[in-house]
Amino acid sequence: MAVRMDDTDRKILAELQRDAGQSLDEIAAKTGSSKTPVWNRIRKMRDAGIIGQQTFVLDAEALGFEACFFVLIRTSEHEADWQARFLKALRDRPEVQEAHRLAGDIDYILKVRVKNARAYDAFYQALISEVRVHNVTALLSMEEIKSTTMLPLET
DSSP states (O other), X not given: OOOOOOHHHHHXXXXXXXXXXSOHHHHHHHHTSOHHHXXXXXXXXXXXXXXXXXXXXXXXXXXXXXXXXXXXXXXXXXXXXXXXXXXXXXXXOTTEEEEEEOSSSOOEEEEEEESSHHHHHHHHHHHHHHSOOSEEEEEEOSXXXXXXXXOOXXX
């Protein structure tokens, strides 16, 4: 279902991206609207799939997850059965925050958040015991410079 969005919709989305915990009254005041129309617009965008689940962003380091690895995976396996097992293995592991299938020399890249290098090794050993991969390269992030879930909405 295609939804036509106007400036008010984009302002509402920008506010929700900034802080989804705001009240409808706060969002309405910041977007120059009132509570009921804001709620109706949010419901319409949720029904259309523009707005997904609402979550809170947790501070990984404050919770002890101090190591972030970017894992580059090359595989020589491309059969449907292998891919289904690989995708299930990724989905079953909460350490995997993101997984992307790539074009080019690397087949997949994962963002893996763990407490330390030992925890990464446990993740790695479990993954390769479930699915065969040709080559794995793990890159430790030394510093997170920017991380956001916000899309650049134009208003």
